[in-house]
Amino acid sequence: MLTGKRTRIIKAKLTDEEFEALLEIQKTAGMNRMELIRKRVLHGGSTVTINIKELLGTLDAIGTEMGRAGNNINQLARHANVLNKQGNLNPDITNEFNKLFTAYIRIQQELEKTLRQILRAMKST
Numbered sequence: 001m002l003t004g005k006r007t008r009i010i011k012a013k014l015t016d017e018e019f020e021a022l023l024e025i026q027k028t029a030g031m032n033r034m035e036l037i038r039k040r041v042l043h044g045g046s047t048v049t050i051n052i053k054e055l056l057g058t059l060d061a062i063g064t065e066m067g068r069a070g071n072n073i074n075q076l077a078r079h080a081n082v083l084n085k086q087g088n089l090n091p092d093i094t095n096e097f098n099k100l101f102t103a104y105i106r107i108q109q110e111l112e113k114t115l116r117q118i119l120r121a122m123k124s125t
Contacts, residue, residue: 030054069104
C-alpha cells in the first residue's frame, strides 16, 4: 500500500464467462481477487502475474535436476581419469563426452539467462 487506509469500494458486474475467466486468472496467479484487480488496474493491464508458489516449486525441481546432472558429470570425469591412467580411454568416448558437455553448458547458460529474465519481470511487477 502506498499511503493511507483503503476505504473506497468498487463494484463491477461480470458475465458468467468473464467471472470464470477472472477466477482462472486468479488461480493461475496465486493471488486473491483484490490483489489481482489492484495489480492489473493500478499497474497496467498487461502486467505479468506470477504464481510464486508454482515458480518456486519449478525452480526447486530445476535445481535438483541440475545437481543430478553435475553429479553425473563428475562421476563420468572420475571414471574417464581412471581409464586414462590405465591406458584404456578410447578417444571416441572423450570426443563424445566433450560434445555432450558443450551442449550441457549451452543449456545451463540459457537457463541462467531465462532465470535473470524472470527475476527482472518479478522486480518490475
